Amino acid sequence: MQNKGIVKVFAILFGLVCIYQLSFTFIANNVEKDAEAFAEQKISSDQENYITLRERAEQRYLDSIGGEEVIAGITYNTAKDKELNKGLDLKGGINVILQISVKDILRELANNTKDPAFNQALAKADEEQKKSQENYVDLFFEAFENIPDAKLASPDIFANKNLSDEINFEMSNDEVKPIIRRKIDESITSAFEVLRKRIDKFGVTQPNIQRLGNSGRILVELPGAKEIDRVKGLLQSTAQLEFWHVYKSNEFQNFFVQANNMLKDMVAQKEEKADTTSAEADEIDALLESADDSTEVAEQNNPLFDLMVQPGFQGGPILATFKVGDTAQVNEYLNNSQVRGLLTGDQRYAKFVWGKTSEDDEVAELYALKGNRQNEPPLSGSVITDAMQTYDQVGRIAVSMQMNGKGAKSWEDMTAYAFENQSQIAIVLDNIVYSAPGVSSGPISGGRSEITGDFSITEGQDLANVLRAGKLPASADIIQSEVVGPSLGQEAIDSGVMSFAIALVLVLLWMIFYYGKAGIFADIALVVNILFIFGILAGLGAVLTLPGIAGIVLTIGISVDANVLIFERIREEYAKGKLQKDAIRDGFNNALSSILDANITTGLTGLILLVLGTGPIKGFATTLLIGIATSLFTAIFITRLFIDGYGKKGKNLDFSTSMTKGLFANLGINFLGKRKTFYIVSGIFILVSLGSLFTQGLNQGVDFVGGRSYTIRFTEPVNPTQIESDLVAEFGSADAKTFGGANQIKVTTKYKVDEEGTEIDNEIQQKLYSSLQSYLPADLTYEDFSVGEGEREIGIMQSIKVGPSIADDIKQASIWAVLGSLLVIFLYILLRFRKYQFSLGAVVAVIHDVLIVLGVFSLTYKFMPFNMEIDQAFIAAILTVVGYSLNDTVVIFDRIREFFNEHPGWTQKDAINAAINSTVSRTLNTSMTTLVVLLAIFIFGGESIRGFMFALIVGVIVGTYSSIFVATPVTYDTFNKQQEKKKLKQKEQTVA
Known part of the structure; x- marks a missing residue:
C-alpha cells in the first residue's frame, strides 16, 4: 500500500477529532450524574413529590455551575450544546407533525366569503384529500376549475380589498393561482416562525423543527419534554398578536x-x-x-x-x-x-x-x-x-405594516x-x-405604519414574519405524534448498550477464532471504526436513536464482511503458492472490487431510506451510511497497516487457525445442477406467502392505517384478551396485545381518529384510565397514569397517533421507496456488470426475499410473542434486507465475472459453479457474524425493535439462500437462453 504515512497521520488525527467530539458527551454525562447524586442525597424518596423536587434540584444545580470550567476551558453549558444528541426513544419526549390548515388560509384570503363556488370547491378538496397525495391548494384549484364560469378573481373571492394591490377582477384563474400559492407559502412560513419561537422559549435542549416540503406540514421534535399537554397546547394554539x-x-x-x-x-x-x-x-x-x-x-x-x-x-x-x-x-x-x-x-x-x-x-x-x-x-x-x-428615511432597518x-x-x-x-x-x-x-x-x-428600532436585518424579517402571522388565524392540527416517557427511554438506552456490547464481543471473538492473529488486526480496525462512527455522529449533530444503534451494530457485520472478503482472497493467494507479501498485496487488490460493489448497493438502499424516511428511520439510515464509509476506510487501510507492519518484522501471518485452516477449500458442489430443485422450493415458499398475504393479510400498524396506540405498563401480569374486551366496550373497537413483559400491553384504537385537538387526546386517555382502573393501583392518579409525567414505572409509557391522511401518505411513500430501490439497484448492477442477466437475477432474488419476509410476517403475526406490525420500521427492515441480499449477490457475481475473464475456455456452468464454491467460506462467515449480531439485538435490544430485528434475521437467512440458489441460477438460465437464440440464429443463417 502506497502513502502509508499519510494514512497513519490521517487516521490518528481523525481519531483524535472523534475523541474530542465525544468528550463533550462524556463531560455532560458526568456533570449530570453529579447533579443527580446531589439531588438524591438531599431529597429522600419518602418525601411527597420527591421526583419533581429532585428534578428541580438537579436543574438548579446545573444552572448554578453551568458556566464554570469543568476541564480544559470546557463548561457544562458548552458540553451540553455539543454532546451526542439522543432521540425520543432514548431520551423520552414528544415528536409531532403539525398540519397548518391551508383551508383556513384560503378562507381568510377570501375574507370568509359565502360565495357558493368557493365553498363548493373547499368541500370537494376536503373529500379528495382523504384519498389523494396532492397538496390541498392543488385539490382546491382543481375542484374550482370544474365549476362552470367560476372565477378566482371575483370581488367576492380573491379580488377583495385586502388583495386589491395584487389581484384585480380582470385576471384569469391561471394568473391568480401563483399569487395565492405565494400567499399561502408566506402564511405557512409565518406559522413556522411563530412555532420556532414558541419552542425556543419552552426550554428543552436540542429541539428540532422543520418544514416538510410545501404541504403545510411542520415536524417538531422535543427530546426530554415532559409536560406533554402543555407542549401540545403550545403547538396547536393560534398565534396571538396584540397591540x-x-x-x-x-x-x-x-x-x-x-x-x-x-x-x-x-x-x-x-x-x-x-x-x-x-x-x-x-x-x-x-x-x-x-x-x-x-x-x-x-x-x-x-x-x-x-x-x-x-x-x-x-x-x-x-x-x-x-x-x-x-x-x-x-x-x-x-x-x-x-x-x-x-x-x-x-x-x-x-x-x-x-x-x-x-x-x-x-x-x-x-x-x-x-x-x-x-x-x-x-x-x-x-x-x-x-x-x-424595510428601511426608514435615514437607512435604519424598519418593519412596515398595513391594516x-x-x-x-x-x-x-x-x-x-x-x-x-x-x-x-x-x-x-x-x-x-x-x-x-x-x-x-x-x-x-x-x-399603514412603520416600526423602527435597533433591529438587525434578521430581526426585522422575524418581526415582519410574526406580524404577518397574526393576519391568518390558521389552525395547526397534530396529525401524527409520538410521546415516549422518560422511563421507557432509559430502558431503551440500557437495552441498546447491552445488545451493542454483546454483539461486539461475539464478533471480536469469532474473528480471532476463525482468522487467528489476522482476526486481532481486524478487531482493532473494527473498534476504530466504531470510534469513527460515534465521533462523526457527534460532530454532525446527528440524532442517535434505537434503530440508529441497530444501524451501528449492523455496521459491525458490514465491517466484518469487508475484512472477511480480504482475508479469504489472501488465503486463496496463499493456496496458489505465493509468498506472504505478494499474497497480501494481491488479496487486498482482488477483494477491492467486490467490497466496493457490495457496499455501494447497500449504500444505495440506505440513501433511499435517508431521503424518504422520517424520525428514527432517518437515524437508522444515517448511521448505516456513515458506517459503510468508515467500514471501507478501516477495512482497506487500517487493517492493511497492521498486517503490513506485522509482516515487515519478518513474522509469519496465517489467516486461519488450526481448526479453520483449509475449511471450505477445494469444494466441488454442483450448485447449478440442483437449481430446478431449489426453484421448486422457492416456488412453494412464494406460493404459501402469497396465499397468506391474500387470505390473512398483514398486521398493519397505525403508521399505515391511522389510529392511536399506547404502550401501558402494570404492576402485575395482565390478560390482554380481558383488557381488550373492556376496551371494546368503551371505544367500540380496540386491540390489545402483550408487548414485552407479561405486565405490559400495547393498545391500538381508531376511536375518533378523524378528530384533532388536545381535548380529544385527553378524552381518550381519560377513557383508557377509567377502563383500566381495576388493573391499576388504587392510589394511581390520572396525572400519574398519563405519559410523560415523571419517571414512573407504570401507566402509559409511550403513545403514538397517526391521522388517516398522513397514514395514507406514509404507505404510498413506503411503496415508492421499495420500488425505487429495486429500480436504482437494477440500473447500478446493469451499469457495473454490463449484462442485463446479472441485473435480472439480482432483482428476481430481491423480490423473492421480500415476498418471503412478508409471507413469514403474515403467517406468524397472530401468535408471535412480540410486535409484528407493518410500519415504517418494517419498511426500513425490508430495504435493509434488499441491501444485504444484493451485497451477498454482488460478491458472487463479481467472482463469476472474474472467472469468465480468467477461464475463457471453461463452460459457463463450470465457471459459475467454481465461482460459487470459491465464495462459500465468505458467504457463510459473513452470514454467521451478521446473524450473531442481529440475534444479540433481537434478544437484548428491547421490545420496540424486536419485530424490526426479526424481519432482518429472516431477511439475512433468505438473502443468503437466494444469492446462491435464486439469483445465480436465474442469471445462468438467461445466459443459456441468449446463447441458444444465438446458436439458432447462426444455424438459420447457415441453412440459408
Missing part, C-alpha cells in the same frame, strides 16, 4: 417598593414555619445552600430588588430588567394574589409581560400593559393584512392617545413584547 398601551416605569416605582417590602415579610414568615415541605422552592434553596461553594445561593434580603439588574429609565416603557433565569421567580412574585392586591385604580388590570430575548441575551425587560376588565387588547393582529422588513379599514381606525385612535400622552404602544405576540415604539409625528391614519 397594547403600556405604562411608564415611573408609574410603578411605588408599587415595586411596596411589593418588595411585602415579599420580605412573607419570606420572614415562611422562615419561622417548621414545615418546609409545603414550600418546595424554599426547600430547594435551603438544600442548595448546604452544598459546596459552586452551588451556593446567596440569601435574599430584598426578594424583588435583589433580582433586579437595572431599573427602567424615567418615563420609558421598561419597568426594569432581570436575568433571564430569574424571570420565572419574578413572575411568581408579581402574580402573587397579595402582591397584586397592592395595585389600585386601573393598574389593577395591568398585565406584566417580558420583552423579546435572543439566545445570547442574559437579561429580559419587564413591561406592564394597560389592561382592562375584559382583558382584551385595544387592537388585535387579525387586522394586519401585510408586513415586511384593514377597521384596524386603521383603531390604530389612528391608539396612536393619537400615545402621541398626546408621550407614551408607547407595545406589539405583543404570544405574551412577549417584540417592540414598544413611540409616536413622534401625530396620529397615524390609513392603517
Whole structure:
C-alpha cells in the first residue's frame, strides 16, 4: 500500500477529532450524574413529590455551575450544546407533525366569503384529500376549475380589498393561482416562525423543527419534554398578536417598593414555619445552600430588588430588567394574589409581560400593559393584512405594516392617545413584547405604519414574519405524534448498550477464532471504526436513536464482511503458492472490487431510506451510511497497516487457525445442477406467502392505517384478551396485545381518529384510565397514569397517533421507496456488470426475499410473542434486507465475472459453479457474524425493535439462500437462453 504515512497521520488525527467530539458527551454525562447524586442525597424518596423536587434540584444545580470550567476551558453549558444528541426513544419526549390548515388560509384570503363556488370547491378538496397525495391548494384549484364560469378573481373571492394591490377582477384563474400559492407559502412560513419561537422559549435542549416540503406540514421534535399537554397546547394554539398601551416605569416605582417590602415579610414568615415541605422552592434553596461553594445561593434580603439588574429609565416603557433565569421567580412574585392586591385604580388590570430575548441575551425587560376588565387588547393582529422588513428615511432597518379599514381606525385612535400622552404602544405576540415604539409625528391614519428600532436585518424579517402571522388565524392540527416517557427511554438506552456490547464481543471473538492473529488486526480496525462512527455522529449533530444503534451494530457485520472478503482472497493467494507479501498485496487488490460493489448497493438502499424516511428511520439510515464509509476506510487501510507492519518484522501471518485452516477449500458442489430443485422450493415458499398475504393479510400498524396506540405498563401480569374486551366496550373497537413483559400491553384504537385537538387526546386517555382502573393501583392518579409525567414505572409509557391522511401518505411513500430501490439497484448492477442477466437475477432474488419476509410476517403475526406490525420500521427492515441480499449477490457475481475473464475456455456452468464454491467460506462467515449480531439485538435490544430485528434475521437467512440458489441460477438460465437464440440464429443463417 502506497502513502502509508499519510494514512497513519490521517487516521490518528481523525481519531483524535472523534475523541474530542465525544468528550463533550462524556463531560455532560458526568456533570449530570453529579447533579443527580446531589439531588438524591438531599431529597429522600419518602418525601411527597420527591421526583419533581429532585428534578428541580438537579436543574438548579446545573444552572448554578453551568458556566464554570469543568476541564480544559470546557463548561457544562458548552458540553451540553455539543454532546451526542439522543432521540425520543432514548431520551423520552414528544415528536409531532403539525398540519397548518391551508383551508383556513384560503378562507381568510377570501375574507370568509359565502360565495357558493368557493365553498363548493373547499368541500370537494376536503373529500379528495382523504384519498389523494396532492397538496390541498392543488385539490382546491382543481375542484374550482370544474365549476362552470367560476372565477378566482371575483370581488367576492380573491379580488377583495385586502388583495386589491395584487389581484384585480380582470385576471384569469391561471394568473391568480401563483399569487395565492405565494400567499399561502408566506402564511405557512409565518406559522413556522411563530412555532420556532414558541419552542425556543419552552426550554428543552436540542429541539428540532422543520418544514416538510410545501404541504403545510411542520415536524417538531422535543427530546426530554415532559409536560406533554402543555407542549401540545403550545403547538396547536393560534398565534396571538396584540397591540397594547403600556405604562411608564415611573408609574410603578411605588408599587415595586411596596411589593418588595411585602415579599420580605412573607419570606420572614415562611422562615419561622417548621414545615418546609409545603414550600418546595424554599426547600430547594435551603438544600442548595448546604452544598459546596459552586452551588451556593446567596440569601435574599430584598426578594424583588435583589433580582433586579437595572431599573427602567424615567418615563420609558421598561419597568426594569432581570436575568433571564430569574424571570420565572419574578413572575411568581408579581402574580402573587397579595402582591397584586397592592395595585389600585386601573393598574389593577395591568398585565406584566417580558420583552423579546435572543439566545445570547442574559437579561429580559419587564413591561406592564394597560389592561382592562375584559382583558382584551385595544387592537388585535387579525387586522394586519401585510408586513415586511424595510428601511426608514435615514437607512435604519424598519418593519412596515398595513391594516384593514377597521384596524386603521383603531390604530389612528391608539396612536393619537400615545402621541398626546408621550407614551408607547407595545406589539405583543404570544405574551412577549417584540417592540414598544413611540409616536413622534401625530396620529397615524390609513392603517399603514412603520416600526423602527435597533433591529438587525434578521430581526426585522422575524418581526415582519410574526406580524404577518397574526393576519391568518390558521389552525395547526397534530396529525401524527409520538410521546415516549422518560422511563421507557432509559430502558431503551440500557437495552441498546447491552445488545451493542454483546454483539461486539461475539464478533471480536469469532474473528480471532476463525482468522487467528489476522482476526486481532481486524478487531482493532473494527473498534476504530466504531470510534469513527460515534465521533462523526457527534460532530454532525446527528440524532442517535434505537434503530440508529441497530444501524451501528449492523455496521459491525458490514465491517466484518469487508475484512472477511480480504482475508479469504489472501488465503486463496496463499493456496496458489505465493509468498506472504505478494499474497497480501494481491488479496487486498482482488477483494477491492467486490467490497466496493457490495457496499455501494447497500449504500444505495440506505440513501433511499435517508431521503424518504422520517424520525428514527432517518437515524437508522444515517448511521448505516456513515458506517459503510468508515467500514471501507478501516477495512482497506487500517487493517492493511497492521498486517503490513506485522509482516515487515519478518513474522509469519496465517489467516486461519488450526481448526479453520483449509475449511471450505477445494469444494466441488454442483450448485447449478440442483437449481430446478431449489426453484421448486422457492416456488412453494412464494406460493404459501402469497396465499397468506391474500387470505390473512398483514398486521398493519397505525403508521399505515391511522389510529392511536399506547404502550401501558402494570404492576402485575395482565390478560390482554380481558383488557381488550373492556376496551371494546368503551371505544367500540380496540386491540390489545402483550408487548414485552407479561405486565405490559400495547393498545391500538381508531376511536375518533378523524378528530384533532388536545381535548380529544385527553378524552381518550381519560377513557383508557377509567377502563383500566381495576388493573391499576388504587392510589394511581390520572396525572400519574398519563405519559410523560415523571419517571414512573407504570401507566402509559409511550403513545403514538397517526391521522388517516398522513397514514395514507406514509404507505404510498413506503411503496415508492421499495420500488425505487429495486429500480436504482437494477440500473447500478446493469451499469457495473454490463449484462442485463446479472441485473435480472439480482432483482428476481430481491423480490423473492421480500415476498418471503412478508409471507413469514403474515403467517406468524397472530401468535408471535412480540410486535409484528407493518410500519415504517418494517419498511426500513425490508430495504435493509434488499441491501444485504444484493451485497451477498454482488460478491458472487463479481467472482463469476472474474472467472469468465480468467477461464475463457471453461463452460459457463463450470465457471459459475467454481465461482460459487470459491465464495462459500465468505458467504457463510459473513452470514454467521451478521446473524450473531442481529440475534444479540433481537434478544437484548428491547421490545420496540424486536419485530424490526426479526424481519432482518429472516431477511439475512433468505438473502443468503437466494444469492446462491435464486439469483445465480436465474442469471445462468438467461445466459443459456441468449446463447441458444444465438446458436439458432447462426444455424438459420447457415441453412440459408
